[in-house]
Amino acid sequence: MRWKNLGEHTVYENQWLRVNLADVELPNGRHLDHYLIRLRPVAAATAVNERNEVLLLWRHRFITDSWGWELAAGVVEEGEDLVEAAAREMLEETGWRPGPLRHLMTVEPSNGLTDARHHIYWSPGADYVGPPEDDFESEKREWVPLKEVPDLIAAGEVPAANMAAALLMLYRVRFG
Numbered sequence: 001m002r003w004k005n006l007g008e009h010t011v012y013e014n015q016w017l018r019v020n021l022a023d024v025e026l027p028n029g030r031h032l033d034h035y036l037i038r039l040r041p042v043a044a045a046t047a048v049n050e051r052n053e054v055l056l057l058w059r060h061r062f063i064t065d066s067w068g069w070e071l072a073a074g075v076v077e078e079g080e081d082l083v084e085a086a087a088r089e090m091l092e093e094t095g096w097r098p099g100p101l102r103h104l105m106t107v108e109p110s111n112g113l114t115d116a117r118h119h120i121y122w123s124p125g126a127d128y129v130g131p132p133e134d135d136f137e138s139e140k141r142e143w144v145p146l147k148e149v150p151d152l153i154a155a156g157e158v159p160a161a162n163m164a165a166a167l168l169m170l171y172r173v174r175f176g
Helices: 082-094 146-154 161-175
Strands: 004-013 017-025 031-039 042-047 053-061 066-070 072-075 096-098 102-107 118-123 126-128 140-145
Touching (some): 004 031, 042 096, 042 161, 053 082, 053 146, 072 082, 082 096, 082 118, 096 118, 102 161, 118 161, 140 146, 146 161
Parallel strands (some): 042 118
Antiparallel strands (some): 004 017, 017 031, 042 072, 053 066, 053 140, 096 126, 102 118
16 A cells, blocks of 8 residues: 655745645556655654643634744754754753753654654753843743643643644653
């Protein structure tokens, strides 16, 4: 049941994404054109403090016109290490520098349409450096009790699937 990508060409490209059209061969030999979006990797990070609170951002996403809790995240720059990118994003977006980061998970948020991979990290601590450089990224940054995460997700306050998955995994790591 494996689909084969026999080749693709770019139909649109900018600094954020590339839209390609692929010639795909299905297992029965039939061919179809399939659009796909090629994206740079994303690195995300958070920290959990000694009170088992997780550092989150409350932000608005204009595309879906929704508000929700998220981890600091952003595109990995050319040649940048994933861990360094995650730490940089957390500092820029929250004003907190994470301690040593641990890999939590890597997810493919929409693998039927994009090749996006989100690499998510966490640290068992962080140091406050000052106001976030990218304060436009969120309305507020808060330490939220990790025990509340499942209820926040159930209430729709963590609408992004990748963030919900990461927070549930972090909950499992901390509380078994």
